[in-house]
Amino acid sequence: MDVVSFYIFAAIAVLSSIGVIGQRNPMHSVMLLIVSFGGLAGLYILLDAPFTAVTQIIIYAGAIMVLFLFVVMLLNAHTEDDSLPAGLGPHALRFGALLSALLAVEVVWGLSRVGVTGFNSDPGAASAISSVAAIGQTLFTQYSFAFEVTSILILVSMVGAVIIAGSRTRGGR
Amino acid sequence: MVPLNYYLVLSGVLFSIGTAGVFLRRNLITVLLSVEIMLNAVNLTFVAAGRYHGTVDGQIITFFVMTVAAAEAAVGLALVIALFRHRETLSPDAYTSLKW
Numbered sequence: 001m002d003v004v005s006f007y008i009f010a011a012i013a014v015l016s017s018i019g020v021i022g023q024r025n026p027m028h029s030v031m032l033l034i035v036s037f038g039g040l041a042g043l044y045i046l047l048d049a050p051f052t053a054v055t056q057i058i059i060y061a062g063a064i065m066v067l068f069l070f071v072v073m074l075l076n077a078h079t080e081d082d083s084l085p086a087g088l089g090p091h092a093l094r095f096g097a098l099l100s101a102l103l104a105v106e107v108v109w110g111l112s113r114v115g116v117t118g119f120n121s122d123p124g125a126a127s128a129i130s131s132v133a134a135i136g137q138t139l140f141t142q143y144s145f146a147f148e149v150t151s152i153l154i155l156v157s158m159v160g161a162v163i164i165a166g167s168r169t170r171g172g173r
Numbered sequence: 174m175v176p177l178n179y180y181l182v183l184s185g186v187l188f189s190i191g192t193a194g195v196f197l198r199r200n201l202i203t204v205l206l207s208v209e210i211m212l213n214a215v216n217l218t219f220v221a222a223g224r225y226h227g228t229v230d231g232q233i234i235t236f237f238v239m240t241v242a243a244a245e246a247a248v249g250l251a252l253v254i255a256l257f258r259h260r261e262t263l264s265p266d267a268y269t270s271l272k273w
Contacts, residue, residue: 002174014187017191020206021193021194021210029203060242064243067250071254072202108182108186116178117176119177119224119225121174129229129232143233143237146237150237157248160248
C-alpha cells in the first residue's frame, strides 16, 4: 500500500514537473506546478510530516503560485518567442539538454549508491516527528533566532519588491 | 515503508528536471518556476532525512526554505515586471547589457 502510493505520488510529481518545463504557455506551467506540489504534499504525508504537507499546500500552492499567476496574467505574455539570439549557435539548445541529462544521470547514479536504508517503522518514531507541538517547541526554542531573522528577510523582500516593481519613473515620485 | 534512497533518487530526478528548465527555457517566468521545482526537490530530501533520523529539524528547515522561496518569488517577480516594462519581452537573451 505504501509502495503503491509512493509510486503514484512520485509519478504525479515527476510528470507534472516535466510538463512545467515542456509547456510553452506559462499559465499551464503554473497550473502543472501546483499539481506537482500536490504530489509532493502526498509524499510528505507518507513521510509522517502532515504539518509540512499542509504548509506546502497553503504556502506554496496557495500563496506563491497565486503570485506567479498574477504576474503571468499581468504581463499577458502567452507565448515564448522561438528565435534564438544570433550569438548562440544552432547547437546551444542541444548542448543545454546534454548538460542537464548529464546532471540527471550523475545525481541519480550517486544517490542510488547510498544503499537501501529503511526507515524506522516503529509507530513511536512516527508520532514523535508528526506532532505539530514538537515542531513548534523546536522552532521557538532551538531555532528562535533563525525564526526572528526570517521576519526581517520577509520585510526586506516586501520593501524590495515594492521599490523594484513600483517605480514607474526613474527617480521616484 | 519505502526505503530512504527511493526518496533521495526521486528528489534527484526532480532537481535535474528543474535544472533542465533553467538551462533550456527562454522565458523568465518559467525559469523562476524551475527554481521552485529545485527548491522543492531539496525540501523532499530534508523531510525524508528528518524522518530517517527521527527528528523534526528536517521539517523546520523545510519551513525556512519555503519562507526564503516566498521572498525569492516576490523579489524575482518584481524584477520580471520591471524588466518587462523596460523591454516588452520575457526572453532572458534580451537582457544581456551587463554581459561582457
